[in-house]
Amino acid sequence: MNPVSAKASPGKVVGPSALESHGSVRPLAAEDLEHVAALFLMKFRHRRRQRDRAIAQTADYMRKLYLDGDKSKALVQINPQGRLGGFMGVLKARYELNRTALNAAIIGPFMTDSSIDHGWAGPQLLRALHQSEFDLYLTDSANRTSLAFARPMKYQLLPVHCLEWTCVFRPGAMAVATVRRKWPGLPRLALDPFAGAFDALARRRFDPPAQHSSSQRIHREPIDVAQFAERLPVLMADYSLRPSWKDGELPRLLALAAEKRADGPLHFGGIDDETGKMLGCYAFYGEAGGIANLLQIQASGSHWGATLDALIAAARDLGCVGITGQTQSRFMPQLFGYKNVFFHYAGGTMVRSRVAEVTEAVRSGDIFIGGLMGDRWTRLSSDDFGRV
Template identity: 80%
Template sequence: MHVVSANAGPGKVVAPSVLESHGSVRPLAAEDLESVAALFLTKFRRRRRHLLDRAIAETADYMREIYLDPAGQSGASNALVQVNRQGRLGGFLGVLKARYELNGAALNAAIIGPLMADAGTDDGSAGPQLLRALHQGEFDLQLTDSANRTSLAFARPMKYQLLPVHCLGWTCIFRPAAMAAAALHRKWPGLPRLALDPCARAFDALAKRRFELPVQASSSQRVHSEPITSAQFAERLPTLLSDYSLRPSWKDGELPRLLALAAEKRADGPLHFGGTYDETGKMLGCYAFYGQAGDIASLLQIQASGSHWRATLDGLIAAAWDMGCVGITGQPQSRFMPQLFGYKNLFFRYAGGTMVRSRIAEVTEAVRAGDIFIGGVMGDRWTRLSSDDFGR
């Protein structure tokens, strides 16, 4: 959830449902998509005007896919727009619907994505108004794993609970100079690789001993990791979540469809899956990450059972290393933080606020106890809106 204000340029006039003193909130409709896409691109991608038209069309098509046409959804969109008193778009709140369960009881969850306000039409009320409308809706809990600092400032008074560990990001460096070059190339895609790569290779050759594979030979000689398919990952992940009281409840092929959408993300390379097995062939853990040779791998999801977190993390890092990635980044969970501390050349940073809100006391208590599965596929960082450069 990112709160921003931006001038979105010319916007379409949209008809509000019921006008209030500061405007009104209603579900996102197809006729809003181009205006919402322009607002998103102006702030989050800083797109130049001559490239904007193509980017707006691609962004609007993607927003239609995830907010208006998700498989199995009927009725109005869960995403919301705020319309000012003049009938113009004032703000947008991206919302993805999900199912959770708490000790067997079914819950409706709202996963919050981009939260935006147009500085040209908004008087400062759009963001709070959109969140209040969401809170008054059908959902038993609202959550986000990508809140920026502005979001944190006004969401906390609305009784959102912050999960500090999930707000961090971790980075394990394999080849420091090549990783710096990859980061520069992401920031400025026009930089020629020929100007960076030779220097990076020379430096990393000198630093090779310091930055060897940060994985033990094996946590157990009877445990091994190997690539798996998306279908195998989708089949196994829910069973590895059984020890969380508050966990997702995927039905009717929802998780395979979500993984197919996640695979559309382009910024970090293709999506890969792996599993950790014991000598009998039982899967002890699984992981999914984006990665390609010469670039920074990005963890989507990792989960393990019992005491097998270290072996599963070893498998993940070894897979990224063998692929030729220059490093790997991810979002931690409290359950494998102790294992992360055991790796060398691994650093932590603030990556985005993870917050949960619910009126149900039992949900609040589970969140306070850290007994919730959140982040990764139960967040919005898997969407193309989190990182992709539209229109190129």
């Protein structure tokens, strides 16, 4: 949820008649895609001069993400002159709370065209969304403008989930990977020797940490996507407010997540005890020489530390120079036990619901959110369309 340009005061209540006189909101349609893609590239990729290839690739991906299957829940605002004034990406999901089914809206890119919008598109889009059939609304990618909008709309902020953690394996190589991601045309030989020399000097400081669990009875192994899709719902069963994936929805979601390209291929792993009982699982993007990016991690009971150990070991074995991921309250104590782990704000995680029991579950942290129940797994969060 990232409103890039909205000029209305976040705290001002705008009446329905005033909003309607400044345009209308309707579901995204196929004929909107090129305009939405061009606006997205300008706002989120900072391309004032978009190439046709980039627009076409972005539009094709948005078609798959928002228009395949059920009726689109994504919204567009059309100004009185008939032009696209704004867009809100919305993905439909199912949750359950103590076996009660809930319809959820996952809010993604939220943008307005500042060249034609005079502060009405953002409020209109939010008002239309909140009048829909959903029982809860959530996002894990809100920027600071979104936070200001959400405050008077009774969104609950989950501060821990707003942070991102980074564990550094090789600081010199990690700095090079960060620079190369920003400027992919830089020659490798220009930076690698300096990174290698620095990492040799810093090796002792960045040696692998002692593991939280040294038990020989815990086994780490790579798993495939089907095994991960079997494990995850079982391991998240102790959340009262959790996703309800049915009829192959989770494998389809993982297939879409695997299309993300910025951080390398998607890898899966898990840990088991000596009897074969599953204790945890994880999924992360990564490739040798790059920075691994966590998609999802889940563990049962007291096994978060061992699962985190396995994740970091898997990224090291792959040749990654570091790993980054969204924080969760359930493994924050284990993260604090690692050296060379740093935290920073990455995007607001917020939930809104009119259901009192949902609000209480969110308040107590008893909600499965982030990762696959967010929008950071989509290509819109990171990929450079037209170049990748």
